[in-house]
Amino acid sequence: MKWVHRHLLGMRDLNAREIGYLLDKADGYREFLDLAPKRKPVLEGYCQLNLFLEASTRTRVSFEMAGKLLGMEVVNFSTNASSLRKGESFRDTVRTLARMKADVFVVRHQSSGVPEYLSRFIPCHVVNAGDGLREHPTQALLDLLTIRRAFGYFSGLTVAVIGDVLHSRVARSLITGLVTMGSRVVVSGPPTFAPPAAASLGAEVVFPVEEAVAQAEVIYLLRIQRERQDAGFFPTVKEYSRFFGLHRLPLKDGEKRVIMHPGPVNRGVEIDSSLVESEASLIEEQVTCGLAVRMAVLETLVLEGRVA
Amino acid sequence: MKKILIQNGTMVSTREGTLVDRDLLLENGVIQRIGRGLTDPQAFRVNASGLLVGPGFINLHVHFREPGEEHKEDLRSGSRAAAMGGFTSVLCMPNTQPPVDEPMMVRYLHNRASEISIVNTYFAGAITRSLQGVTMAEFGLMKEAGVPALSDDGQCVMNSLLLSRAMEYSTYFSLPLILHEEDPNLGGGGQLNRGETAFRMGIKGIPSSAEESVLARDLVLGFHSGARVHITHLTTALGVELVEFFRKQGTRVSADVTPHHLLLTDQAVEEIGNLAKVKPPLREKKDIQALKEGIKRGIIGILASDHAPHSTEDKEGDFNEAAYGISNLEISLPLYVQSLIEEGVIGWVELWKNLSQRPAQLLGLSRKGELAEGMDADVTVVDPDTEWEVRVENFQSKGRNCPFDRMPLTGWPVTTIVGGELVMHERNVLLS
Numbered sequence: 205m206k207w208v209h210r211h212l213l214g215m216r217d218l219n220a221r222e223i224g225y226l227l228d229k230a231d232g233y234r235e236f237l238d239l240a241p242k243r244k245p246v247l248e249g250y251c252q253l254n255l256f257l258e259a260s261t262r263t264r265v266s267f268e269m270a271g272k273l274l275g276m277e278v279v280n281f282s283t284n285a286s287s288l289r290k291g292e293s294f295r296d297t298v299r300t301l302a303r304m305k306a307d308v309f310v311v312r313h314q315s316s317g318v319p320e321y322l323s324r325f326i327p328c329h330v331v332n333a334g335d336g337l338r339e340h341p342t343q344a345l346l347d348l349l350t351i352r353r354a355f356g357y358f359s360g361l362t363v364a365v366i367g368d369v370l371h372s373r374v375a376r377s378l379i380t381g382l383v384t385m386g387s388r389v390v391v392s393g394p395p396t397f398a399p400p401a402a403a404s405l406g407a408e409v410v411f412p413v414e415e416a417v418a419q420a421e422v423i424y425l426l427r428i429q430r431e432r433q434d435a436g437f438f439p440t441v442k443e444y445s446r447f448f449g450l451h452r453l454p455l456k457d458g459e460k461r462v463i464m465h466p467g468p469v470n471r472g473v474e475i476d477s478s479l480v481e482s483e484a485s486l487i488e489e490q491v492t493c494g495l496a497v498r499m500a501v502l503e504t505l506v507l508e509g510r511v512a
Numbered sequence: 513m514k515k516i517l518i519q520n521g522t523m524v525s526t527r528e529g530t531l532v533d534r535d536l537l538l539e540n541g542v543i544q545r546i547g548r549g550l551t552d553p554q555a556f557r558v559n560a561s562g563l564l565v566g567p568g569f570i571n572l573h574v575h576f577r578e579p580g581e582e583h584k585e586d587l588r589s590g591s592r593a594a595a596m597g598g599f600t601s602v603l604c605m606p607n608t609q610p611p612v613d614e615p616m617m618v619r620y621l622h623n624r625a626s627e628i629s630i631v632n633t634y635f636a637g638a639i640t641r642s643l644q645g646v647t648m649a650e651f652g653l654m655k656e657a658g659v660p661a662l663s664d665d666g667q668c669v670m671n672s673l674l675l676s677r678a679m680e681y682s683t684y685f686s687l688p689l690i691l692h693e694e695d696p697n698l699g700g701g702g703q704l705n706r707g708e709t710a711f712r713m714g715i716k717g718i719p720s721s722a723e724e725s726v727l728a729r730d731l732v733l734g735f736h737s738g739a740r741v742h743i744t745h746l747t748t749a750l751g752v753e754l755v756e757f758f759r760k761q762g763t764r765v766s767a768d769v770t771p772h773h774l775l776l777t778d779q780a781v782e783e784i785g786n787l788a789k790v791k792p793p794l795r796e797k798k799d800i801q802a803l804k805e806g807i808k809r810g811i812i813g814i815l816a817s818d819h820a821p822h823s824t825e826d827k828e829g830d831f832n833e834a835a836y837g838i839s840n841l842e843i844s845l846p847l848y849v850q851s852l853i854e855e856g857v858i859g860w861v862e863l864w865k866n867l868s869q870r871p872a873q874l875l876g877l878s879r880k881g882e883l884a885e886g887m888d889a890d891v892t893v894v895d896p897d898t899e900w901e902v903r904v905e906n907f908q909s910k911g912r913n914c915p916f917d918r919m920p921l922t923g924w925p926v927t928t929i930v931g932g933e934l935v936m937h938e939r940n941v942l943l944s
Contacts, residue, residue: 395683447684
């Protein structure tokens with residue numbers, strides 16, 4: 205198929221065929237990653253700039269490895285050393301970096317919409333590595349890859365997304381991607397975290413959590429940030445864990461059921477420690493799928509993506 | 513457990529909305545049979561001829577002061593006052609010392625009540641920790657420990673964002689929020705209703721806007737959150753209108769009043785002094801009229817009492833320093849009879865619904881609030897005709913702070929049965 209996009213800004217821009225195309229390619233990389241050596245320098249001579257203006261370890265390392273395994277030169281832009289602190293405007297900083305002729309910008313920013321803003325004037329590909337509360341498309345793609353490799357299909361599958369949906373770009377991208385692929389998504393958690401507006405992405409809000417879990421084959425837990433307690437979204441971690449955490453996975457008529465989590469996990473809060481490494485847990489597989497998905501995304505954009 | 517047969521009485525059916533001649537047989541803590549001409553030679557017989565027999569009263573606003581201020585009241589004395597007042601169930605507010613804001617305290621109080629209380633004693637959990645209006649308490653864990661409702665009574669949750677989140681969060685556990693409406697900034701250190709009396713007496717007043725403004729805010733927050741909210745001790749005419757307006761918009765709101773706000777105006781402060789010092793303050797004639805109209809039209813559907821016992825020392829002396837509150841649990845019914853039945857505002861059936869069925873529904877007490885076979889054997893028998901005089905020295909409550917002393921009243925409970933046990937009979941407390 206012909207890849208029509210220049211950037212990857214959000215799952216909202218992709219249709220089912222496009223998602224399927226990326227997943228097929230990522231699936232190949234996932235197999236490839238079990239081999240050694242893993243280098244496949246199809247992007248030799250290209251340059252990737254990781255522009256992470258919000259703290260991140262996993263995603264940045266994952267993108268960095270993906271770029272390097274594909275043979276790219278990867279440069280990390282760190283906020284602390286940035287000239288942003290010297291008073292240069294964000295627009296000028298980014299334009300300056302762009303003049304250094306990177307081929308792809310991987311952008312993370314704490315404000316929703318920044319990657320889209322950059323994409324309007326940056327003369328290279330932009331990959332959104334997480335913007336504010338809005339989207340985190342490579343996370344959604346890696347989750348979709350993990351689910352597809354576990355089940356083989358999307359249609360007919362129910363995924364329960366549990367926890368802080370309100371503040372989660374992971375949830376927004378995942379719901380969008382799953383709905384596009386034909387899965388049913390239910391969201392649950394404290395009402396302060398699971399707003400009725402989630403319906404606008406195609407998810408159903410279901411209370412209580414036990415009911416949402418009972419309906420689903422995939423239980424997707426979101427990370428609970430403790431600062432949300434201070435902001436009054438829930439009273440205590442203890443209460444959160446008791447009523448909204450996953451402590452056991454009841455069997456569903458012998459059907460396959462899996463647990464997923466974008467990490468990092470708060471063991472004993474949103475999920476019982478014993479479940480993290482249980483047979484049903486795909487949490488570690490998600491990490492490897494993340495690398496495969498990012499390789500597929502970078503390769504597709506750099507080699508097939510529309511140029512300005 | 514002994515069987516009890518209540519004979520020859522007029523049964524108040526809150527379900528059917530009727531008064532009918534029926535006998536009741538109580539056994540094993542439940543209502544075994546309801547019918548005419550029931551006999552049972554083994555049962556203890558209560559002759560209710562000329563008396564009204566209805567579901568036990570449920571009071572969703574009392575202060576039993578335990579733990580921390582047992583010199584004012586404790587679960588034993590408070591529950592005995594409840595039994596005298598015909599109340600088979602009470603909901604204690606959490607503003608004790610320390611407050612009831614975590615599950616361990618709820619469990620402790622349930623244990624304590626099972627030892628010394630003679631009526632069903634429930635405890636509201638705090639909305640915010642230490643009632644300080646800063647962080648949300650553990651609603652779910654407190655519900656597991658047994659709280660049927662949440663309240664910061666005595667304090668008003670002034671942080672709108674916090675209250676809004678608490679309301680959203682409360683819906684998950686189906687816990688109603690019982691809201692005390694008072695903006696302390698507008699209250700401005702006032703001691704009684706701001707009006708002519710306060711002006712004449714030269715004492716700072718609390719404007720009705722201090723109550724109405726946060727009431728309006730809370731109704732807005734309730735409207736948007738979908739929470740079940742209950743406005744306790746509503747006192748003003750505008751307040752009644754606000755509740756009616758928001759209920760029409762679909763807000764899940766109910767409201768209660770106290771007997772004193774239906775009988776006394778702020779002028780009572782001039783006449784009686786400290787004993788008429790209470791929060792919210794006694795208002796004006798027009799407010800009493802509006803509250804009665806609100807009860808008549810069902811906008812106010814629950815009658816409570818805000819029973820607030822204090823020691824004599826706490827109520828004496830300087831008006832500005834005296835404690836707020838009125839001890840009224842054992843005379844709440846005759847006071848309501850005086851203000852509502854004798855004035856022709858509502859009849860006995862409606863009065864009884866306000867005292868049993870609706871509070872039971874609000875608190876989720878599905879086996880209470882109605883007389884029907886299989887329901888809990890919580891029964892109150894009332895003599896609608898005989899007049900007795902209020903005598904505070906005979907109160908079971910430790911709190912003698914009552915402005916109605918020596919008032920002749922009719923409509924007194926004469927028998928109270930809790931879980932099939934006689935706890936008060938012929939105006940005597942039977943259990944200790």
